[in-house]
Amino acid sequence: MAPRIDPRIDAETAAAEQPRIPLSRRRVLRAAVTIADRDGLDSLTMRRLAQELGVEAMSLYHHVANKEAVLEGVIEVILGEIFEAVEATAAPAPEEDWRAALRARILAAREVLLRHRWAPRVLESRPSMSPAVIGYYDGVVGILRAGGFSFDLAHRALHVLGSRALGFAQELFDPDGAADADSSEMMEQMADRFPHLVGMLADAVHNDPDGTLGFCDDQFEFEFALDLILDGLERRRAGA
Template identity: 80%
Template sequence: MTPRTTDADELAEQPRIPLSRRRVLRAAVRLADRDGIDSLTMRQLAQELGVEAMSLYHHVANKEAVLDGVAEVVLGEVMVAVDEVEAPSPDADWRAALRARILAAREVFLGHRWAPQVLESRTTTNPLVIAYYDRVVAILRAGGFSFELAHRALHVLGSRALGFTQELFRPDGTGTPDEEAAALMEQMADRFPNIVGMLADAVHDDPDGTLGFCDDQFEFEFALDLILDGLERRRAAGS
């Protein structure tokens, strides 16, 4: 009589997928997306992969190497996204071309809200960041920008060119709870009536704003359009 094979036996017989640097980094990104960047420790990463922590060191030297790697993974996703986006030719409409690519990059970062914090913490610039900005300059040049004005444009855009701004974009994805926001506004009302009035108006117009007081996507696109329009005026004026 042939012994009955159980599910556990079948799982035990299946070959384990070997670890690789790519597999480790993908697991690290998945862990950070689910539990936040502070959860990304070598022990937690090993548990995510179902392996011993020591086995990770064959593929990543330490946590800093993991952080370098997850930044690389996210930036790789950005490069794919901007390559695939539908946009006009830069020489036909540089503003629309650049805007579409910036918003495509932003979509990637919105899926990995911890990533700006990681990029900011790196001591060296990832080559993919340089490649991304090189493409931004290529768009500007195709649109008629001099190198001097393109240089100034990069300074004005800053991290916004990559799709996020540190002053509005919350890397941990958290917003201000409604109760906390209301209490804060009440405390500030006497000292800062204009700010409180502005925030109250914003809450009234957009009660579901993603940062508690405002819709960060709307504000991001509003500021981006102001910058692009201003740069176009400078370009057209030849300065």
Template identity: 80%
Template sequence: MTPRTDADELTEQPRIPLSRRRVLRAAVGLIDRDGLDSLTMRRLAQEVGAEAMSLYHHVANKEAVFDGVVEVILEEIIVAVGKVEAPSPQEDWQAALRARILTAREVFLRHRWAPQVLQTRTTTSPVVIAYIDQIVAILRAGGFSFDLAHRALHVLGSRALGFSQELFQPDGAQSADAAAAVMMEQMADRFPNIVGMLADGVHEDPAGTLGFCDDQFEFEFALDLILEGLERRRAAGS
């Protein structure tokens, strides 16, 4: 047996202790790289260089992992929105809230699978509650009553967190050009208005989550309509 040398000891990397935080961050990295279906306890164990059974000391099961990765993403959002440069809510609540929501959206677009997981959770994370509490604080500072702030949250829905349903790309979706061509060829007689809209507005957007239009523009367009409408209600004292 070859004796160990001082050089061997110096080059040997210290073992990073396993922790819940490390397991969850590894899960986020695995899903980012290989997709939601890639997450199994065995694959996750391989990611952290441990035995699968070791994970159960930190996460009870796969559902607990999903609960945890939602926390990781939301904590990433909290950090990101904490760095946003925007007017104070008292000065311009719309600009303050808009900047916050679009910053949260940037995080979700880095983890496009996260909205799907978030919407399947059966309990609300305290981190989500903290985030929403801060949105209510912005609305209140901007002159909203609690009643109108409550209504605003209902209107914003998931947009308050920076995503909407159209973030989800159907599995096996065709390219924009092919999908539009099929629609216009097969359904022109039955759905002339939809076909006309597609013919007028559809274009290829490979970088977008929808694939057939500028989804960032559409998200901001809808968000601005909501914020402008809420401001009219606030100013009217509704």
């Protein structure tokens, strides 16, 4: 009779024989994105990143100098996904319809950010614009130029679009307790001092959590503002 082999020992042996995937900068950054997606941006530390990869923290420093370098790197990862999404988007040539081409590009970028809801926070926190972000905005200017914009009007268009060109709207304000903005107690406290804002907050209820990136960044509101901007820019372009 053949001897019985403990399946746990067999599994451990097989795992030990598996070749270790070498650590690389790309693998580190992908792990960082995974942590931020799953546990939130505040959970992303060098120690936590090392645990996720199953390595000693010191091993990370061969690929990323510090947490700031990780944050710069995850922007590259997210922008890479955005460029892939843009390439896969069916949109007319900007020479034919620049508004439709730019709208498709921006909404494709937003779809990526909705998968990584922490990403706008990282983008806003960077002291300087990364080459990946510059490359994205260069593509936006390319669409505007192909659509008949002068460099001067394209420059003004970038100022008007701001972060919307990347698929998110910077918060107008984010009041404390925004998640409970419909609570009667909060409204009562604010009503006498800020009657117009209280009336607006009571009416502006977001019913689409899947399309919301922030207190003032709901999908419907985002597209409303984007279309308003694009239509206004087209009137300026046509009248130039």
